[in-house]
Amino acid sequence: MTAPAALARRAAPVFACIGLLAVWQVASLVLKNDSFPTAIEAIRAIPDILGDKESLINILASLRRMALGFGVAVLVSIPLGLLMGRSRAVAAFFNPLLMVIYPVPKAALMPIIMLWLGVGDITKTLVIFLGVSLPVIYHSFEGAKAVEEKMLWSGAAMGLSPGQRLVRIVLPAALPEILTGCRTGLVLALITMITSEMIARQSGAGNILFNALDMGQYDTVFAMIIIVGAMGICLDAIFERVRARLVRWSEPQFDMPLSFS
Amino acid sequence: MKVVPSRSSEWVKPVMPKKPASAIIEIERVSQVFQTSARKDHVALSDISLTIEEGAFVSILGPSGCGKSTLLYVVGGFVNPTSGSAKIKGRTITGPGPDRGPVFQEFALFPWKTVLGNVMYGPRQQGVRTTEAEAQSRALIEMVGLKGYENFYPKELSGGMKQRVALARTLAYHPEVLLMDEPFGALDAHTRTRLQNDLLNIWERDRKTVLFVTHSVDEAVFLSDKVVMMSKSPGRIREVIDIDLPRPRRRSELLLDPRYQKYVVDIERMFDEVDETGALL
Numbered sequence: 001m002t003a004p005a006a007l008a009r010r011a012a013p014v015f016a017c018i019g020l021l022a023v024w025q026v027a028s029l030v031l032k033n034d035s036f037p038t039a040i041e042a043i044r045a046i047p048d049i050l051g052d053k054e055s056l057i058n059i060l061a062s063l064r065r066m067a068l069g070f071g072v073a074v075l076v077s078i079p080l081g082l083l084m085g086r087s088r089a090v091a092a093f094f095n096p097l098l099m100v101i102y103p104v105p106k107a108a109l110m111p112i113i114m115l116w117l118g119v120g121d122i123t124k125t126l127v128i129f130l131g132v133s134l135p136v137i138y139h140s141f142e143g144a145k146a147v148e149e150k151m152l153w154s155g156a157a158m159g160l161s162p163g164q165r166l167v168r169i170v171l172p173a174a175l176p177e178i179l180t181g182c183r184t185g186l187v188l189a190l191i192t193m194i195t196s197e198m199i200a201r202q203s204g205a206g207n208i209l210f211n212a213l214d215m216g217q218y219d220t221v222f223a224m225i226i227i228v229g230a231m232g233i234c235l236d237a238i239f240e241r242v243r244a245r246l247v248r249w250s251e252p253q254f255d256m257p258l259s260f261s
Numbered sequence: 262m263k264v265v266p267s268r269s270s271e272w273v274k275p276v277m278p279k280k281p282a283s284a285i286i287e288i289e290r291v292s293q294v295f296q297t298s299a300r301k302d303h304v305a306l307s308d309i310s311l312t313i314e315e316g317a318f319v320s321i322l323g324p325s326g327c328g329k330s331t332l333l334y335v336v337g338g339f340v341n342p343t344s345g346s347a348k349i350k351g352r353t354i355t356g357p358g359p360d361r362g363p364v365f366q367e368f369a370l371f372p373w374k375t376v377l378g379n380v381m382y383g384p385r386q387q388g389v390r391t392t393e394a395e396a397q398s399r400a401l402i403e404m405v406g407l408k409g410y411e412n413f414y415p416k417e418l419s420g421g422m423k424q425r426v427a428l429a430r431t432l433a434y435h436p437e438v439l440l441m442d443e444p445f446g447a448l449d450a451h452t453r454t455r456l457q458n459d460l461l462n463i464w465e466r467d468r469k470t471v472l473f474v475t476h477s478v479d480e481a482v483f484l485s486d487k488v489v490m491m492s493k494s495p496g497r498i499r500e501v502i503d504i505d506l507p508r509p510r511r512r513s514e515l516l517l518d519p520r521y522q523k524y525v526v527d528i529e530r531m532f533d534e535v536d537e538t539g540a541l542l
Contacts, residue, residue, distance in 0.1 A: 150369035249414045
């Protein structure tokens with residue numbers, strides 16, 4: 001790749017963010033609506049939030065729940081998905097159950113879960129867990145199903161037991177697909193984190209956002225939206241780094257540029 | 262039709278004397294029936310019996326759909342026959358095992374492992390110490406002509422190179438029988454020829470038993486001691502032809518040898534017959 005092309009690729013995300021803020025700024029100035037602060041006003045409110053100890057504790061509590069929900073979901077969903085992909089009986093049992101849960105917005109389950117488990121951490125973490133597990137299960141399932149039969153036969157001929165084949169052949173072979181599911185799961189973790197705090201107001205980033213909304217502090221509301229968005233970008237970038245490292249062997253060998261100029 | 266070796270073969274002694282033949286694989290009345298979606302049974306193999314002697318290079322030849330790969334999978338233990346049984350050294354085959362090493366047309370390499378990692382996989386699984394497994398694997402990689410590619414990933418290799426890795430990976434755990442399922446079927450003509458030559462060179466060193474599935478007549482004649490001709494619908498053995506050509510075989514010499522030419526022409530004719538009857542059924 002030529003130097004200018006590489007530079008353009010690195011600078012592109014920065015331009016995208018600046019462009020978005022510029023459009024926001026102009027739109028806000030044109031609309032002149034009290035509940036729609038300008039981008040600059042929102043950005044000015046960010047240091048107040050991040051400087052406030054209470055707010056920081058809230059945001060960290062959110063992240064902790066999200067990490068726990070995401071982590072447990074991944075640990076449970078990958079083995080389940082792989083088993084479903086390699087055993088028709090397991091798939092036949094779990095498929096209808098998952099199909100029932102998948103389309104239900106996880107936040108819609110919150111009121112019921114709150115009745116059972118209260119408004120504390122357990123409820124919110126459970127909702128994040130539910131949100132993350134379904135895409136991870138499905139991608140693991142599809143990845144495991146697609147593993148070449150002959151690859152498993154080769155392993156069997158070397159003396160790998162069924163369990164060893166699942167861990168040492170199906171898991172690595174399906175890893176690119178599994179990680180695609182995890183990436184979707186990560187975004188869903190962020191979404192369910194905020195929505196769970198919107199419904200069970202007690203602490204967290206979502207709590208700050210909706211409290212500010214109730215009190216008409218619109219610059220704080222939009223500052224929180226920026227913070228949550230930035231968290232999403234950072235988490236995704238970190239995840240992408242880890243992913244690229246783990247599945248370098250599966251990346252296409254040649255770059256396919258849009259044009260061959 | 263019976264293929265009789267031409268008269269000239271009588272005074273040409275094989276270069277290496279044959280070991281006293283003992284059966285290593287015995288296929289006894291194997292039938293394989295698959296249920297197709299149309300609720301009609303498809304008979305892939307019908308009552309196949311075949312004995313393969315230790316150290317022999319045996320090709321199974323036939324038109325596509327004659328069940329030749331299925332027969333190989335039965336020996337590999339990947340497919341259980343509907344009836345009958347296959348035995349290796351007198352033991353009934355119930356599943357795959359390291360005594361039978363497959364090499365598939367699709368290569369089936371582990372894409373997350375390097376060339377070295379792929380070749381070391383079998384020995385490591387068998388409990389060979391890492392340093393020892395690595396030394397053996399490096400020697401095998403050199404033998405199949407891939408020295409310098411140890412740290413490449415499969416996606417970085419051409420089809421021919423991938424199949425060389427697959428062969429090395431299988432040889433690495435010392436199977437008693439090599440099961441080759443149209444191994445050169447996905448390769449271009451030139452690569453195919455080179456791999457056939459190299460396979461023969463490697464095979465002539467230790468004379469492992471090889472069961473080799475192919476639909477190429479000259480490939481079968483060039484490589485084999487014995488060609489098993491199959492017909493399709495249902496898959497049956499039509500003829501077993503001994504290829505009485507001296508070893509070590511050189512392609513350049515063989516192509517000019519009238520005996521080789523006669524084998525190819527005769528078997529090709531038989532192949533056409535078999536293919537036509539299959540089409541009629």
